[in-house]
Amino acid sequence: CNDGFLDKNPLDKLSNETFWNNETDAIAAANGCYNSWWDIYYVLYFDCASDNAYNPYPWEGFQVQATGLASPSNTGSSFMGYGNITKCNSFLENIDRPVMDENLRKRLKAEVRFLRAWDYFIKVTLYGDVPLVEQLLNPAEANLPRTSKAEVVKFILDELNEVYQDLPESYAGSDVGRITQGAALALKARMEIFVGKYEDCINSCLKIMDLDYALFESYKGLYKIANENNQEVILDVQYAESLGTTWVLGVMPPNSSGGWSSINPTQALVDAYECVDGKTIDDPTSVYNPDSPYDNRDSRLAATIIYPGAYYGSNYLNSIDENDPNGDYYAPYGRSKTGYYPRKYIDDLNDYPNVWETGINGIVIRYAEVLLMYAESKTEINAIDATVYDALDAIRQRSGMPKVDRQVYNSVDKLRELIRRERRVELAMEGVRWFDICRWQIGNEVMNGMVYGARLGTVDPNDGTLNLTDERIEVETRIFDESKHYLWPIPQSVMDATPAMMPNNPKY
Template sequence: MKLKSIILIIGTFFGSALFTACDDYLDRLPLDQPSDATFWSTESELKMAINAVYRSLYWTDRTTATALNTHLPLPLLFDFATDISWDRNLNVWQLIGQGQVTAVEGTLIFPLWSHAYAQIGHCNRLLAYMHRAEAVTNPQVYARIAAEARFFRAYWYHWMINLYGDVPFITEPVATRDAALPRTGKDEIYRFLISELDAAAEVLPVEYPAAEKGHATKGAALALKARTALYASDWAAAGTAAKELMDLNKYSLYPSYDKLFTYEGQNNSEAIFTIQFSRTNQMVHQTPSHTRGRLAGGFVTKIPTQALVDSYECIDGLRIDKSPLYDPTNPFKNRDPRLYATIVYPGSVFLGYQFETHPDSLTVWDYNQTPARRVGNQEVTNPYATFSGYMYRKHVSSDAREFNSQSELPIMLYRYAEILLTYAEARIEQGQIDESVYSAINAVRTRAGLPVITTGKSADQLRQIVRQERKVEFVFEGQRYFDIRRWKIAEHIMPGRLYGRPLREYKAKYIPRFDEYGHPHYDAYASELRMFDTRIFNPAKDYLLPVPQRERDINPNLTQNPLY
């Protein structure tokens, strides 16, 4: 069944959460939706069931049904609670970044928990009941659907253990009366996920026909295994999964990082697993609205920080405080090309408009007209324009197919560059540094336009290089949040003020001091920069999110994470 037809059949299917029914209703057959007692009897119903699980990928940090169709995909958003990005809306991402999120927060903490368990419950029911249709289902289709369900169950448990730590562990359908389960150690759940993903990878195909684009493949299972193992510091498993995926010879780096996140580059050779969108089926995302400037019809709520801008190296591969090519009065010259592909910076052109954030730039050029003409600069005059003086270019296309609040641009959840850097990191941490490590790192760097890393580096030097690459390669893809936690550096780089561009001109003295974690500091000239938030991070608490209080109210066996 085509993925794009999923939306037509799942609006009411699997609409309940994991633990919702009262005991009086447990044995009644619903009259308005499929029932476990009457469903799971044909191949088409199994396909309907697994396609319903794919719907879980469209979940966002909004809670209403309408908003689910029109906001930003959840995986992208975690960057906005880190050192490199900020969300100007007073919401959960600000609260997490400020160390102020609580167990009663209602837009992410509880909805994400309940949504994940709803999807885990869907997979559990499918795997438990699908045998009823085995005799009338094509054996290959039957095995594939089971593998997809195991993949998705692992996908959502991966989120849970990395956000909340120990969580209730459920692999069978659970009646409401039996739902008060305690938390299971994340290590036990992790071992289960690895075995599940191994099993799924054995069955899932390497590729699908074009009509089934977006379904989980063998590569997707291996990519999820590699990331799950990496986050658990299981270097052997991470490296093995990454190498196995590399050896499929199915994926390669897309030649242009600049076009990788545009319609021109959609569904490219680098994409391993994606969220597909379709206006026809009313499945879109609103990323362009949240990153476009005011002149281009957006409102810039998702904002890069000066710390991110300064983290990009110069074109010679040296950090800005070390490179002779860096000119702080012209800071965007001779920089890592990924900066230009990711950030809209002063002096650049974005969607046909000159971008300037100096307070005296009251008008700018509009190149969408012939001849170009000067127009009022809303990035200066609008009180809700970009707070940092920068905008995001990533995930926004100038293609004629783009719609401001109805983007169909696929979102890559796993891509090949991550696999290369996972392989390199795993080998480094195992002390197995050889040519293949340099080759993996250099493939990512040379695609970006940077010089290669020469051999002879120490393990610590290579470790810092990989961390730098991950920081700038995966901006606005949500991985920074998890990286700084698994590396245990969040407590060092998160606390402090978030800065943007200088209030006026860029000056020669504007070269930050970098610490051992590659994080820039602005003590010498902080008063001359835009400041828009203060981050707080308590290492005794903030490496995990709180268990939702609403879950603890109905389940007395659920304990809370420390200090919440």
């Protein structure tokens, strides 16, 4: 009964046993760890979990967290899967098998260890304690309790500390987009600043500042497909024209431009931008005019948000006038519920043959963030010196803003206020705001109460001139409980499958 007649094997798939022979296999396996390590979807949507934006469609995964209604059975997006970690663990257990160049082996190992650390970074920042798994598990041994946050953080920092030296400063050709030394250091800095290890963070930032990064000349140009892989980008999630495209940009444009209006910036974000004179809008001496609220503002506002009266596509956005049949009045389904639309990456739809199929890379960490982490860490340990101001000035001046007013921002408190605002506007709609809210513990202030959108009125279709009423769009009421909402709920399905992980995060 043992003849080969009954031996049929998959004809188009490799078996794990017969794989792992040579360099090609090793590279393919490393590439497999990059697959789905992160997604531009999250880069663009994540601010909807914060006070920067609102996601009107619950099924897209970023509404319930901000509203305060997330529960184990309705978590919105979840990052509790262990698929990426398992891919990395499988790679690391097998990578010593192929016959190959040892330097390449070392580099690939370092890349994959970074990718695993990245996944744990996301988990530990969102969920706190999570099971720490460093090797392949069979189901019988996988019912693991949660490892303490401190231990997971230590693991991430140790890993990054070990691997960054094995990584090159940059790549060429078809390797562009792989993990670099800078990326490992930048993630390390992010993890350090998240847990308040300011000295370590400063050191990490200084190491990056020694590398070959610089601010890109134009803030607006940073997000153009023509300027991909520019010298400011430290870590990005890569896409490629035609076969490796992403559809996600299509969710952002207004309905009238063929988009879904899925990501809606809030009034609170708009209000955070300073005026061109470097003063905030609540400063009575500023040039702010409430009836023409988008004029004379930090140029990053116009680069980040499409607001009523802004020219977009082939007309001036009108999301505030119910009587304009050609407008994008906010109320009907399919329109931005705040009246605002994001602009980064979709500034000019003509940049893409089809906005639903673009090869644009999504920037995850860029040099400006490193400068900001540096300035913030120095400030937090009260080591304010010229380098702090210089870092901030470099960022501000790139966007045409005046240098930091040393007279006004002369204390830890004042500088902290400025840095937090600077960070919010510089990195707006890039997916980092929620992490900042958590580490600054400001949820109570910014995640509670009514979310507002633009003021209603009319928009002159010829030049975009606004004529605003006093009526303001009310989007939703948010609830924030400090003892609960800094952590997301772990999905019930994960708890059901892994009872050792009980209990869920407090109050869920």
